[in-house]
Amino acid sequence: MTREIEAAANIPVVQIATIVPIMLTVGANRIVPGVAIPHPVGNPAAGPEEDQAVRRNLLLRAFTAMTTPVTEQTLF
Amino acid sequence: MTYRIVHYTNQFFAGLGGEEKADLRPLVRPGAVGPALGLEQALGGEAVVVATVICGDNYMAENLTSATEEVLAMIREHTPDAVTAGPAFNAGRYGTACGAVLEKAAAVLKVPVVSGMYPENPGVELYGRNVVLVKTGDSARGMKDALAKMAEVTRKLLRKESLGPAKESGLLPRGIRRNVLHEKNGAERAVEMLLARLQQQTFATEYPMPTFRRISPAPPVGDLRRATIALVSSGGVVPKGNPDRIRVSSAESYGAYDISALTDLTPENYESIHGGYDRVWANVDPDVVIPLDVMRALEREGAYGKLHPVLYTTTGTGTSVAHAERFGREIGAALREAGVDAVILTST
Structure with missing residues (x-):
C-alpha cells in the first residue's frame, strides 16, 4: 500500500511500523521504526505524558524523513 | 534408526492462547505439541518430534535477533537431525518467525530445515532462499495437506534424497538453478515462449522476476x-x-x-x-x-x-x-x- 500510494501520487510516504524487514520487503522507501506491533506510535504503558512524547518524537522523525532526499530505501 | 526432529510453533498453534499471549517468551515442551503431532504422524515412525519450541509472535517479531538465538539454544539442546516449523500459511509475523528460526538452525546446526507457507507470506521473500518451504494454502484450513507435504519433504532430506524441481515437488522455489541438458537451445526456447505469448497461450518463464516491485523514492517535501x-x-x-x-x-x-x-x-x-x-x-x-x-x-x-x-x-x-x-x-x-x-x- 505504501509503495503504490507513493507511485500513484509521486509524494513521499513515510511508513511507521515495527517490523522493519517487512517494510523493506514490500518496498517502503522512507521508514521510521515504531514502538510495538499493537501500538506503533505510542507507549501507553509508560503513562500519558511519555506516550505523547514518544508519538511526537516519531512524527518529528517522519517529518525529517519526508523532507530528506533519498535515493534508496532509508531508515530514519 | 529413528530420526530426531525439533519443531517450532507459535503460542496460537501450541494452544496457549491468542493475541493476548503474543508476548510469550520462548519455552520448550517435550515431544510433539500442536501441528507437530500431525507432522509426527505423517512421518510414520521414521522420525519422532523430540521437542517443540514455542514462542509468541510479537515477542519474536519485536526481538527477532535475540529471540532467534534463544530459540536456537533450546533447539540445539535436543540435538535434532532436522528442524521443522509452522506451517505459517499467510500469517506474516509467524512466517517471519519460522523463517528466521529455520535459517539460523540451518546455518548453525547444519541440519535440514522445513516449513510451509503461502507464497505471499513475507517470510517467503525474507527467508525462502535458505529454507525449504512447502507451498501451502492461505489459512489453517490447509493444515492436513501442508503437514503431509512437509513430512514427505523432511523424510527425503533426512534420507539425503534429491527434492527435484520446486514446481514439481510442491515447494516454493529457493532460486536454485541446476544445469540440465535440454534438447532445445535457449534461443529456440525463447522464441517458443514469445510465440506462445503472442498467441495468448500459457507459458512458463525460466527466470521469474521478484513479486515485490521497487519504485524510486518520490522527491521530498520542499516546504x-x-x-x-x-x-x-x-x-x-x-x-x-x-x-x-x-x-x-x-x-x-x-x-x-x-x-x-x-x-x-x-x-x-x-x-x-x-x-x-x-x-x-x-x-x-x-x-x-x-x-x-x-x-x-x-x-x-x-x-x-x-x-x-x-x-x-x-x-x-x-x-x-x-x-x-x-x-x-x-x-x-x-x-x-x-x-x-x-x-x-x-x-x-
Missing part, C-alpha cells in the same frame, strides 16, 4: 510549513461501529473518513477492529495507532501546513498483496487529486 499531510493506516482503526464493515482480516476494502472536525481519537469516536494484534491499547486510545492528537498539536504549532481532512484506513492482516496494491493505487490517485504533499502511513 514543510506549507505542506498538507495525510494520515493513512493499515492498523484497523475505524469510526466506532465500523460503518463500512471493513473486514477484521483479509480486507477487501478500505474506508475514507472525514476527520476535519476531530482533534483526538477516543474510545467514543474510533475503535480498532483489526484481527491480527491485541487491541486493548488501541481501544483505550486509538491515537497509539493513528496519531491524530499529536498531528493536531503539531498543526497548531505550525510545524507543518495542514492535516488532510480525509483519513484512509484498512486492516492489514491476511490482506492479499493484490488488494493492498489496489488500495494504494486508489488512495494515491485521490491524494494526488487533492494536492496532498506527503503521507504518514502507520501499520501494526
Whole structure:
C-alpha cells in the first residue's frame, strides 16, 4: 500500500511500523521504526505524558524523513 | 534408526492462547505439541518430534535477533537431525518467525530445515532462499495437506534424497538453478515462449522476476510549513461501529473518513477492529495507532501546513498483496487529486 500510494501520487510516504524487514520487503522507501506491533506510535504503558512524547518524537522523525532526499530505501 | 526432529510453533498453534499471549517468551515442551503431532504422524515412525519450541509472535517479531538465538539454544539442546516449523500459511509475523528460526538452525546446526507457507507470506521473500518451504494454502484450513507435504519433504532430506524441481515437488522455489541438458537451445526456447505469448497461450518463464516491485523514492517535501499531510493506516482503526464493515482480516476494502472536525481519537469516536494484534491499547486510545492528537498539536504549532481532512484506513492482516496494491493505487490517485504533499502511513 505504501509503495503504490507513493507511485500513484509521486509524494513521499513515510511508513511507521515495527517490523522493519517487512517494510523493506514490500518496498517502503522512507521508514521510521515504531514502538510495538499493537501500538506503533505510542507507549501507553509508560503513562500519558511519555506516550505523547514518544508519538511526537516519531512524527518529528517522519517529518525529517519526508523532507530528506533519498535515493534508496532509508531508515530514519 | 529413528530420526530426531525439533519443531517450532507459535503460542496460537501450541494452544496457549491468542493475541493476548503474543508476548510469550520462548519455552520448550517435550515431544510433539500442536501441528507437530500431525507432522509426527505423517512421518510414520521414521522420525519422532523430540521437542517443540514455542514462542509468541510479537515477542519474536519485536526481538527477532535475540529471540532467534534463544530459540536456537533450546533447539540445539535436543540435538535434532532436522528442524521443522509452522506451517505459517499467510500469517506474516509467524512466517517471519519460522523463517528466521529455520535459517539460523540451518546455518548453525547444519541440519535440514522445513516449513510451509503461502507464497505471499513475507517470510517467503525474507527467508525462502535458505529454507525449504512447502507451498501451502492461505489459512489453517490447509493444515492436513501442508503437514503431509512437509513430512514427505523432511523424510527425503533426512534420507539425503534429491527434492527435484520446486514446481514439481510442491515447494516454493529457493532460486536454485541446476544445469540440465535440454534438447532445445535457449534461443529456440525463447522464441517458443514469445510465440506462445503472442498467441495468448500459457507459458512458463525460466527466470521469474521478484513479486515485490521497487519504485524510486518520490522527491521530498520542499516546504514543510506549507505542506498538507495525510494520515493513512493499515492498523484497523475505524469510526466506532465500523460503518463500512471493513473486514477484521483479509480486507477487501478500505474506508475514507472525514476527520476535519476531530482533534483526538477516543474510545467514543474510533475503535480498532483489526484481527491480527491485541487491541486493548488501541481501544483505550486509538491515537497509539493513528496519531491524530499529536498531528493536531503539531498543526497548531505550525510545524507543518495542514492535516488532510480525509483519513484512509484498512486492516492489514491476511490482506492479499493484490488488494493492498489496489488500495494504494486508489488512495494515491485521490491524494494526488487533492494536492496532498506527503503521507504518514502507520501499520501494526
